[in-house]
Each structure stands twice: as C-alpha cells, then as structure tokens.
Amino acid sequence: MRDIIIKTSGLTKDYGKKRGVFDIDLEVHKGEVFGFVGTNGSGKTTTIRSMMGFIRPNSGVCAVNGLDSWTQSADIMKNVSYVPGEIAFPALKTGTEFLKTQAKYLGVTDFGYMNHVIELLQLDPTANLKRMSKGMKQKTAIVAALMGEKEVLVLDEPTTGLDPLMREAFLQLIREEKQKGHTVFMSSHIFEEIEAVCDRVAMIRDGHIIDTASLYDLRHPSVKNFVVKFEREPEKQRFLETAAFRAESKDAASCAIVCKIEQLDALFHLLKDYQIVDLQENHRSLQQQFMSAYKEELTQNGNNG
Numbered sequence: 211m212r213d214i215i216i217k218t219s220g221l222t223k224d225y226g227k228k229r230g231v232f233d234i235d236l237e238v239h240k241g242e243v244f245g246f247v248g249t250n251g252s253g254k255t256t257t258i259r260s261m262m263g264f265i266r267p268n269s270g271v272c273a274v275n276g277l278d279s280w281t282q283s284a285d286i287m288k289n290v291s292y293v294p295g296e297i298a299f300p301a302l303k304t305g306t307e308f309l310k311t312q313a314k315y316l317g318v319t320d321f322g323y324m325n326h327v328i329e330l331l332q333l334d335p336t337a338n339l340k341r342m343s344k345g346m347k348q349k350t351a352i353v354a355a356l357m358g359e360k361e362v363l364v365l366d367e368p369t370t371g372l373d374p375l376m377r378e379a380f381l382q383l384i385r386e387e388k389q390k391g392h393t394v395f396m397s398s399h400i401f402e403e404i405e406a407v408c409d410r411v412a413m414i415r416d417g418h419i420i421d422t423a424s425l426y427d428l429r430h431p432s433v434k435n436f437v438v439k440f441e442r443e444p445e446k447q448r449f450l451e452t453a454a455f456r457a458e459s460k461d462a463a464s465c466a467i468v469c470k471i472e473q474l475d476a477l478f479h480l481l482k483d484y485q486i487v488d489l490q491e492n493h494r495s496l497q498q499q500f501m502s503a504y505k506e507e508l509t510q511n512g513n514n515g
C-alpha cells in the first residue's frame with residue numbers, strides 16, 4: 211500500500227442552506243497527481259482550505275503528511291507548496307521584490323528552478339505587482355509557490371487566468387513534478403487539463419463527492435466503443451446480421467460497435483471479411499464520466515440534489 215500524503219475523512223464544513231462540504235473522504239497517495247473537479251461553488255476551495263488548516267471543519271478530519279490540518283497547520287506549510295484560489299500579494303512594488311521576499315521566507319538560495327519556472331511561464335517579474343494582469347498575477351503566484359521545490363503541491367484552480375498556451379506550459383510543470391515523485395492535489399473546473407495530467411480525480415457537486423475515477427481506467431476501458439463505416443450499406447447489414455457483437459446502425463453505411471477488450475481480436479478478425487472505409491474509437495471523456503455520475507446522483511436523490 212502506497213503512503214497516503216493527503217487524507218480527509220468525514221470532512222464537513224456546513225455554511226448553512228446546503229452550502230459547504232459534507233462528508234468528504236479523500237486519499238491522495240505519494241507521487242500521485244490528483245485532480246479535484248467541480249462546478250462553481252461546489253466546495254473545492256472549502257475542501258482545500260480545510261486541508262491547509264485555514265478553515266476549521268464542523269466535523270471530520272484532514273491530514274497532510276500525517277499532520278492534522280487544524281492543529282499542525284504551520285508544520286504542514288513547511289512541506290507544502292500552495293497556490294491559493296484568491297491571490298493577494300503583500301504591499302510590494304514589483305514581482306521581483308515579492309519573489310525575493312518569498313525566496314527568503316522559504317530559504318531558497320539556488321534560483322535555478324525558480325528561473326526555469328519563470329522561463330516556462332514567460333513571466334516578466336519586473337512588472338509592477340499592482341498593475342499585473344490576472345494571468346501575470348497567477349503566474350507570479352505559481353512561481354512563488356513552486357520555487358520552494360516541496361514534495362507536496364496543493365493548487366486551487368492554478369490555471370485561472372492563463373491563456374491556452376500558458377495552461378499547457380503549466381501542465382508541463384506538473385508533469386515534471388510527477389517525474390520527481392512529488393504529490394500534487396489540484397482543483398479545476400476544466401476537465402481537459404485534469405484529464406491531461408492526473409492519475410485520479412474526485413468529482414464534487416454541491417459539497418458532496420459524487421465520483422472518484424482513475425484516469426488510467428478511463429484511458430484503458432475494459433469495453434471499447436467503435437464506429438465503423440462500411441463501403442456500402444449491404445456490407446453493414448451483413449455485419450449486423452451476424453449478431454456477433456453488440457452493434458447498432460448509425461447511418462446508411464456506419465454502425466456503432468461495443469466490444470470487450472478480450473473480444474478485440476475476434477472483432478478485427480471478423481472485420482477482415484468486409485470493405486471498411488473508416489474506423490474510429492470513441493473514448494469516454496472525463497466530462498462524460500462526470501455527467502453520468504451527476505445524472506446518477508440526481509436520480510438517486512429523486513432530483514432533490
């Protein structure tokens with residue numbers, strides 16, 4: 211069993227009127243990149259702030275590196291790089307001044323990694339802190355957090371304000387963190403970026419975890435869905451009549467086929483006897499997984515969710 215770096219159990223912070231987070235159970239293992247997705251106001255920040263020890267839960271516990279989030283928050287901070295959802299800088303003039311102050315606070319003396327992050331994010335730290343755009347502020351906060359090279363990263367919507375190119379650069383940084391064996395917990399409402407870098411993901415809705423999924427399982431499903439286009443309609447008909455696979459007609463010459471991994475060989479063997487002009491695999495996306503967990507939960511709760 212791999213080490214558990216972040217754990218919440220029964221975490222509840224009730225703000226009243228069904229707002230807050232309720233009975234949150236999460237376990238993040240060493241070296242894992244763990245995504246936390248949910249719509250606006252679903253409870254991502256409340257969960258993260260509870261983990262960091264900034265919020266005292268009504269019930270349940272959170273721990274990071276085995277330290278209790280509420281009573282040992284200061285010790286947790288020593289080993290965690292944290293990017294908050296709402297960035298507030300101290301009253302300093304430039305980004306450089308802020309980064310220097312942060313380096314002193316974190317005891318950073320080798321600036322090689324900090325410069326690497328600055329370069330990758332194409333940040334000009336000499337800019338006036340107050341006049342920085344939202345994206346520049348976000349980049350500055352990322353540099354300030356990552357320069358400490360801590361083994362655990364807790365990031366609350368770290369790509370907010372970043373343009374698509376910079377989001378990709380940021381995801382590259384996360385991949386590098388993963389390669390170093392560091393543990394990352396990041397929230398987002400952008401499914402694609404979670405899908406691109408995470409090992410596992412928890413989905414939260416209205417303060418409740420509705421599903422936890424392994425991205426490996428999502429990328430390597432035990433059942434595959436194909437859309438096959440035959441050269442002519444009679445070919446498609448002939449295939450459907452074999453009834454060898456779960457299949458349904460899509461349009462004149464195409465059909466959708468559902469195939470278990472262990473039947474793949476048999477399917478391709480069978481298709482050799484047909485004139486095929488196109489074959490596509492339909493992957494289930496994280497967003498589709500979220501939507502079906504969401505609908506399932508609505509059904510279970512009788513739409514009172």
Ligand SMILES: Nc1ncnc2c1ncn2[C@@H]1O[C@H](COP(=O)(O)OP(=O)(O)OP(=O)(O)O)[C@@H](O)[C@H]1O
Pocket residue numbers: 225229230248249250251252253254255256257295399
């Ligand atoms: N201090 C507070 N007092 C009262 N309600 C709060 C407080 N903080 C958060 N909430 C409510 O708790 C719920 C969860 O908020 P939270 O900020 O954790 O969501 P989020 O998933 O991070 O949202 P977003 O994606 O919009 O940042 C929301 O309904 C929010 O209005």
